Amino acid sequence: MVDRDAKMRELAELRARVQVLEEELGPPAQASQWPPPTYYTAYHALAGFVLGMFGAATSLLFNVVGSLLVGQHPLELIRVYLTFPLGEAALKTEDGLTLAIGCCLYLGTGMLLGIPFQLVLTRFLANAGFIRRFAVVSAMSLGLWIINFYLLLAWLQPLLFEGNWIVTLIPWWVAALTHLVFGWTMLLVQPLGSFVPYRPPMEGA
Numbered sequence: 001m002v003d004r005d006a007k008m009r010e011l012a013e014l015r016a017r018v019q020v021l022e023e024e025l026g027p028p029a030q031a032s033q034w035p036p037p038t039y040y041t042a043y044h045a046l047a048g049f050v051l052g053m054f055g056a057a058t059s060l061l062f063n064v065v066g067s068l069l070v071g072q073h074p075l076e077l078i079r080v081y082l083t084f085p086l087g088e089a090a091l092k093t094e095d096g097l098t099l100a101i102g103c104c105l106y107l108g109t110g111m112l113l114g115i116p117f118q119l120v121l122t123r124f125l126a127n128a129g130f131i132r133r134f135a136v137v138s139a140m141s142l143g144l145w146i147i148n149f150y151l152l153l154a155w156l157q158p159l160l161f162e163g164n165w166i167v168t169l170i171p172w173w174v175a176a177l178t179h180l181v182f183g184w185t186m187l188l189v190q191p192l193g194s195f196v197p198y199r200p201p202m203e204g205a
Contacts, residue, residue: 035197044122045115047193048186052114055185056107062181066174077178078102083165084157091165110182113144117186118193133187141183145176 063077073079082090082102093099117140125133149167158164 035195039123040195041119041123043195044118044193047122047195048115048118049111050114051118051186051189051193052111053107054189055114055117055182056110058185059110059178059182060103060106063174063178075099075103077170078106080166080169081106083161083163084153087161088163088165091169113182114186116140117183118190121187121190122193122195134184137183137187138180141179142176144183145179148179149175 060077064074067074067076078099079091079093079102082093082098086093086098090098090102117137120136120140121133125136128136149172153166154164157166
């Protein structure tokens, strides 16, 4: 009987000690949910960043082929875009390193622009039909062209470099098609960036 009473007292002390420790630790941390219960913005932004390279590469290839067909330098578009940092001298450059850097800058710009396209396609148009997605992407591409050329470059390049080569040397229809090819490519490659959460084999079973 004495042993039982002693054990009960010890058990009560242990319970009191556990309660004190739980109060000191505070409420348990909220376990993170997987997959995320809401839209996974960070993932889709990263996917758009990667897929934007495909869109930029396709639009650049479109311009390379077009330039060859009309007898221009295959990287004429890159030359014209390089007038933004280099001025008029870029229009005659034959330096391979300079043109390679220009191509990298073009691809890098496309990667940044791929983010809003991917976010719109996956968040707002995830269940939309192809026609609607095509129309929205086309409108975004043309809007991007107008903003880039006529709201930014049209005044910024003359202000900084005393020339307006990009807007004046690239025909409006070429610039518009270049942006459209980028947007259409983003539409086609968007499924490659679909979010498929990893599930352990045992969980799937």
